């Protein structure tokens with residue numbers, strides 16, 4: 001398959017990953033590559049997360065039917081997400097030449113459990129698993145935060161996760177205390 005989608009982007013096979021999106025011309029670092037489309041859906045209403053992307057604390061964009069549905073994950077991505085009104089766009093992280101695959105790191109916009117967890121991006125630094133942003137190693141998180149590759153809702157989600165972690169710790173403490181009282 002070598003289907004021309006626009007003057008800018010091309011949809012074609014990306015090896016074992018299935019379809020992928022490729023640059024049809026060169027892009028400068030920071031240049032807009034595409035905007036994610038699709039219906040805005042609450043997390044709880046989605047049964048199949050294929051071709052969806054998280055855009056805020058509780059919402060995903062469903063499949064759009066366009067090329068943006070086919071952007072693959074990479075642990076060494078060529079693009080990164082940027083928040084736009086009600087959604088996300090992709091911008092180039094470096095110079096993209098015609099023929100380069102358009103990819104981004106799914107973990108940079110995942111707060112909730114990832115819909116897909118196995119990674120076969122093939123990069124030298126491949127983490128093998130796609131995890132939520134807060135499960136990334138601190139070095140990866142710091143790099144992406146400094147590069148502005150993490151949307152605000154993901155950064156703010158830290159405040160949500162901390163009380164949850166605290167509650168889990170409190171439950172564990174109570175279990176130990178109950179065991180001690182019984183013993």
Ligand SMILES: [Zn+2]
Nearest residue numbers: 075119121126
């Ligand atoms: Zn990978």
